[in-house]
Amino acid sequence: MSILVAVTDSPEGSKALVAAADEAQLLGQKLYVLNLALRSLADLPVVDAGVEIINRKGRGDRDPVHAVLDEIENLKIDRLVIGIKRRSAVGKALLGSVSQRLLLECPVPVVAVKVDA
Amino acid sequence: MLVCPAPRQMTYDIPGDERFTMASSSAPAHTSDTPSNLPPDTPGPHVSRLRLITVVATFGGLLFGYDTGVINGALEPMTEQLGLTSTTEGIVVSILIFGAAIGALLGGRLSDSFGRRHNIIWLAGLFIVGTIGCSLSPSWEVLTVFRFILGLAVGGASTTVPVYLAEVSPYERRGSLVTRNEVMIVLGQFLAFIINAIIFQIWGGEEHVWRWMLVVAVLPAFALLFGMLRMPESPRWLSGRGRDDEAREVLHQVRSPERADAEMDEVHALIEEEQEAQTGGWSDLAVPWVRRLIFIGIGLGIVQQVTGINSIMYYGTQLLQDAGFSAEAAIIANTLNGLASLLGITVGILLINKIDRRRMLLGGYGLIIFFHLAVGLAGNFLPENDFKPYAILVLVALFVFFMQGTLGPLVWLMLAEIFPLKIRSFAMGTCVFVLWITNALVAFAFPQVVSALGIGPTFFIFAGIGVLSTIFIYFFVPETRGKTLEQFEAEMSA
Numbered sequence: 001m002s003i004l005v006a007v008t009d010s011p012e013g014s015k016a017l018v019a020a021a022d023e024a025q026l027l028g029q030k031l032y033v034l035n036l037a038l039r040s041l042a043d044l045p046v047v048d049a050g051v052e053i054i055n056r057k058g059r060g061d062r063d064p065v066h067a068v069l070d071e072i073e074n075l076k077i078d079r080l081v082i083g084i085k086r087r088s089a090v091g092k093a094l095l096g097s098v099s100q101r102l103l104l105e106c107p108v109p110v111v112a113v114k115v116d117a
Numbered sequence: 118m119l120v121c122p123a124p125r126q127m128t129y130d131i132p133g134d135e136r137f138t139m140a141s142s143s144a145p146a147h148t149s150d151t152p153s154n155l156p157p158d159t160p161g162p163h164v165s166r167l168r169l170i171t172v173v174a175t176f177g178g179l180l181f182g183y184d185t186g187v188i189n190g191a192l193e194p195m196t197e198q199l200g201l202t203s204t205t206e207g208i209v210v211s212i213l214i215f216g217a218a219i220g221a222l223l224g225g226r227l228s229d230s231f232g233r234r235h236n237i238i239w240l241a242g243l244f245i246v247g248t249i250g251c252s253l254s255p256s257w258e259v260l261t262v263f264r265f266i267l268g269l270a271v272g273g274a275s276t277t278v279p280v281y282l283a284e285v286s287p288y289e290r291r292g293s294l295v296t297r298n299e300v301m302i303v304l305g306q307f308l309a310f311i312i313n314a315i316i317f318q319i320w321g322g323e324e325h326v327w328r329w330m331l332v333v334a335v336l337p338a339f340a341l342l343f344g345m346l347r348m349p350e351s352p353r354w355l356s357g358r359g360r361d362d363e364a365r366e367v368l369h370q371v372r373s374p375e376r377a378d379a380e381m382d383e384v385h386a387l388i389e390e391e392q393e394a395q396t397g398g399w400s401d402l403a404v405p406w407v408r409r410l411i412f413i414g415i416g417l418g419i420v421q422q423v424t425g426i427n428s429i430m431y432y433g434t435q436l437l438q439d440a441g442f443s444a445e446a447a448i449i450a451n452t453l454n455g456l457a458s459l460l461g462i463t464v465g466i467l468l469i470n471k472i473d474r475r476r477m478l479l480g481g482y483g484l485i486i487f488f489h490l491a492v493g494l495a496g497n498f499l500p501e502n503d504f505k506p507y508a509i510l511v512l513v514a515l516f517v518f519f520m521q522g523t524l525g526p527l528v529w530l531m532l533a534e535i536f537p538l539k540i541r542s543f544a545m546g547t548c549v550f551v552l553w554i555t556n557a558l559v560a561f562a563f564p565q566v567v568s569a570l571g572i573g574p575t576f577f578i579f580a581g582i583g584v585l586s587t588i589f590i591y592f593f594v595p596e597t598r599g600k601t602l603e604q605f606e607a608e609m610s611a
Contacts, residue, residue: 009404009610038397038407038539039610056539062398095403 002030005081006068008098009037012083012115017041019113020081021051029078034071036064036098065101072108081111155380158287159373167371170285171294173344176337177237177278178298180244181271182305183334185213185427186455189434190313190448191327198324199257203564210431211561212261216268217275218553222546224273233281234350236273241342243270245335252332272553284351285371288383296466299526303462306430307455310448313434317448356381357388390538397540406610411544413593414532418552420586421528424485425579426520427556428563429454429513435564436513439572440496441506450510457514461521469526474598475590481523482587488516489580497573509572528552534597537606 005020007013017033024031031051035041041053054071061067072080084099092100103110158164188210196206228236247267254260279295286294313330320326349367356364364384368377402408429436433454437447468477491512499505536544567575597605 009407037404038401038537039606056396058392059395061396062400062543064400091403095400098400098403 001027001078002032002075003027003079003081004032004034004068004071004075004077006034006036006064006098006102007041008064008083009039010083010085012085012113013037014083015115016081016083016113019083019111023079023081023111024051032071032075032077034068036067064098065105068102069105069107072106077108079109079111080106081113083115084112085115155288155383156373156375158289158376161373163369163371163373167286170348170371171282171297173341173348174237174278174281174285175298175301176341176344177240177274178301179305179308180334180337180341181274181278182302182307183309183337184244184248184267184271184305186306186309186430187313187330187334188213188431189310189451190317191330192432192435193438193444193448194317194324195260195327198327199254199260201257203568205257206564207561209257209261209264210564211557213264213268213271214427214553214557214560216265217272218268218550218557220269220272220274221276221549221553222272223269224276225546227273228277228280228354232350232354233277233284234345234348236277237281238342238345240270240273240277241338241345243267243273244338245342248331248334248338252328281351284353285349285367287372287376287380299529300459300462300466303455303459303521307452307459310433310452310455314448314452317445321445353384353387353391356384357391391542393538394541395543398543401540401543407540410535410537410609411540411547413595414535414544414548415551416589416593417528417531418548419555420482420589421524422552422555422559423579423582423586424482424520424524425489425559425563425576426517426525427560429517430458431560432563432567433513436567436572437506437510439567440509441501442510446506450506453510453514454517457518458521461518462525464518465522465526468522469530470598472598473596474527474531475594475596477523477527478590478594479587481519481527482583482590484519485516485524486580486583486587488512488519489576489583492516493573493576493580495573496571496576531594531597534602535595535605537602 003020003024005016007017013036020031020033033041033051033053035053035055038056056064056067060070068080071077080102082099082102087097099112103112192201192206192210195201195209201209224236224240227239243266247263247270250263251260251267254263279298282294282298283291309330312333316329316333317326320329349370350363352364352367352371355361355367361381365377365381368380368384371377372380397407402411433451434447437450438444442450472480492509495505495508495512499508532545532548563575566578570578595605595609600608
């Protein structure tokens with residue numbers, strides 16, 4: 001059993017990371033952190049020795065949703081944690097919504113953490 | 118540079134010069150210069166082999182320059198024979214640049230899939246077909262089709278040649294070889310202006326004279342084609358395809374034996390780095406600091422092109438004729454623009470790491486606006502006498518010189534250094550595409566604006582756009598000189 005958290009470069013990403021660390025501790029499971037940001041996560045306080053950080057790399061990971069779904073399959077993940085936020089219609093139309101696609105396509109249960117909750 | 122190349126690995130360092138600081142950051146190096154612990158490359162027969170390769174490959178840069186510059190002298194006789202209006206003139210000239218925008222996008226993909234050498238050989242073929250097609254065109258419509266084909270080749274060369282050069286050369290010389298390609302582009306334009314002038318002096322009365330000007334470009338295209346057939350594939354590309362044995366064999370052709378074996382590790386590291394560079398894409402625009410950087414990069418591309426530099430490179434002869442030169446004198450006078458461009462880029466490359474980027478951008482743009490205004494004022498207010506055309510010529514040449522000495526090379530350098538590794542491929546591709554499209558739009562509009570308003574007001578418009586560009590640079594473009602990539606990234610994403 002293990003948990004994967006998808007961390008985007010945003011407040012909801014950090015929130016998801018915090019929530020996932022709690023979840024992993026609560027359930028006593030290994031936490032994998034998938035860094036969807038294009039920069040390093042190393043200086044975030046929650047990221048301690050117990051977790052394993054995976055970075056997006058290469059053209060195959062260009063679509064963050066693919067990157068997440070691939071890792072869920074490779075690492076035999078049982079639960080996915082993501083951060084979500086209300087998005088504008090224009091923003092969604094132009095850039096798409098990673099969280100919406102993950103909620104719909106992810107084969108394992110998804111814990112969605114709201115940033116303003 | 119005018120319309121230069123968009124290599125995904127671009128270095129601007131000059132031998133003996135401080136290499137641009139961001140490249141020496143500790144992290145996966147900024148560009149392909151990995152200062153590894155490689156044994157020095159000792160002299161031997163491989164040195165002349167490498168020299169031959171670089172000479173052959175830079176014919177691609179030369180063709181890029183020639184084909185974009187040759188229209189300058191050819192346009193006037195072409196207009197007469199094919200009956201071009203200022204709109205169809207704009208189409209014939211700018212279609213090549215639109216083609217180049219597409220060629221640059223496709224070229225990168227194709228050279229990743231099929232190889233650099235393979236790509237350059239096909240591009241040489243495309244140059245030949247495009248050139249012959251253009252010079253035999255019976256009408257402007259046919260000419261447009263072949264100019265588009267030529268544009269695809271120009272765009273493809275703009276991405277493939279610098280990458281090939283960077284990948285075959287040892288890291289100590291990578292920067293200078295890529296820089297040499299840029300000089301070759303400007304040299305190609307200068308040569309086109311000179312050859313135009315010579316051909317026009319000999320066959321000036323002949324209505325087909327423009328066809329001879331265009332067809333000259335098949336000579337370097339054949340040199341590129343037959344030359345590249347004998348050149349090896351890029352070792353890095355081969356290794357990336359899992360063909361390490363062949364890669365090693367190529368390295369042995371172009372390095373001393375000890376160096377060749379030692380360099381395979383560097384090749385592998387650079388392949389990793391290149392894969393990293395392709396990570397980010399469209400969806401990463403959701404992150405504000407990434408979006409901001411791409412916005413700045415796009416802005417820089419636009420700002421460089423709206424100086425109107427390429428209006429001079431494509432329409433200089435016509436402009437000088439409008440200014441009062443005879444057709445014969447204008448085509449000769451225009452070679453001064455080519456020379457100013459070549460000298461400017463040379464000075465620019467020497468200065469580029471000695472002055473802060475922002476200062477060079479703002480100072481450069483200040484000078485550019487000054488000369489735009491000067492050309493505008495001379496065009497509008499000087500009395501029509503023998504002195505006027507010369508005044509305009511000198512002012513235009515000074516504009517070209519200062520543009521190529523500052524913004525020309527600097528925008529390319531900044532595009533190569535503002536993006537974090539993981540978004541670099543996508544970001545550069547996007548910015549360069551917008552740059553080419555801006556170039557094409559300016560080229561399309563220029564003859565119509567000049568014919569509607571005249572030279573003076575056209576340059577006042579350039580000056581006005583220049584003021585907006587300066588405001589953009591002042592408020593948005595960050596300083597990158599003297600910062601490591603990490604420092605800069607931390608600053609931007611804070």
